[in-house]
Amino acid sequence: MGLRAIAVYSEADADLPFVREADEAILLGPANPAQSYLDAAKVLEAARVSGAQAVHPGYGFLSENAGFARAVIDAGLTWIGPSPEAIEQMGDKINARNLMEAAGVPVAAGTREPVADLEEAVAAAAGIGYPVMVKTAGGGGGIGMGVAHDEAGLAKAFEQAARAASRFGGTSAILLERYIERARHVEVQILGLADGTVVALGERDCSVQRRHQKVVEETPSPGITQELRERMLAAAVRAGEAVGYLGAGTVECLVDADKQDFVFLEMNTRLQVEHPVTELVTGVDLVEQQLLIAAGEKTVPSVAARGHAIEFRVYAEDPKRFFPGPGKIDVWAEPSGEGVRVDSGYAEGNTVTPFYDPLMAKLCVFGQTRAEALERARAAVADFKVVGPKNNLPFCAELLEHPEFVGGDYDTGLVARMRA
């Protein structure tokens, strides 16, 4: 697109490929995120000294921070994302849930106001019916989430959520929702275009999770009918329209596979880690679309829907208990070939540090059919060589032989069952 890319980095990431690959890279500060990637003033200063015109917030740290979005705009720069108001409205899970209900998007039975203490939680759970999911209104990445099957479990889950909430500044309220057993996590990619319309670019099934965090994503979802797909896509468009959404966003839903019904879970007001699978089947470059939309270009992407794509998050963690396994990378050899795409953040000789997320690379495969995608995935996982940090490639290989995953009839409990 002829744009110059300026990267920002912390001392811990100085040797990583993205620092070299950018046209210019600016050091923000030490490894501690509060002194580097989360320091909005430092990021803005980096933009100023480099003469940047726009800020792409990526998908971590400040990417869903309305205050940062506002600061970028106030500094006279272009914010590549939705309006700060839309981020705020969706950032609070209780507010988002109520807003979606008003827009005609199905939501799970749950609390419409923050739950102040355990006593209130017990009363609310009695009304909703067990099992319930306890979570923090401002949390993400599964932090502070817990399922309670009875009052004793609720006390434990509430205490855990409250601890997580206080750790993130004490501003995060707690909410309760009906928990769906045998749920699939299916999300819809939306794009709010510069002319104000919202389009849906298909769904992603993210039901392979450990600790409520995604490990594998695929599209199309093997667990929903075409009829349900159409209902979900239409609801996601309504969700985007309700907040005047601009740019790339994701409407996350829980699907009751047995009943073929869904409820709104939350909206992510940014690009997702797993966006490549949507790119592979639609032929749309989502980041290019983000940039065009932010530039005010009134173009409508031409969206295909062909084949099947699967992403495996290659994490630096042990493949049995999924505990962090940072370390120096002695060998790094990526697979290649037809239908294989690897987006990686590391190279041989780099060190995976304990400071950030364990994601090292995204291994994506495309096939004309799901069976072909699975076949290519098996070969690609076998060809991916990582020596040094612990990694979950052996888990990926195991998953690709698991009858539930291979058959497509799986839910968010799959990984726990594999490790039971």
Place this chain on the structure above:
Amino acid sequence: MAEVRAEMVANVWKVLVAQGDTVEDGDTLVILESMKMEIPVISEGDGVITELKVAEGDVIQEGDLIAVID
């Protein structure tokens, strides 16, 4: 005597015990943090903490000694 060692590179987020404390099997001694995950380090027996080698904010390597329980 039991030595408690780190299973991975991590930051020491919370230290919940002090030297001289009596602990039981299953008690949480310290909470480590690595890659955005909290990892409680649990006592695998009853005893008294005779040595405590870490403080909050320390970065420890795999195999480093955290505590000795006697």
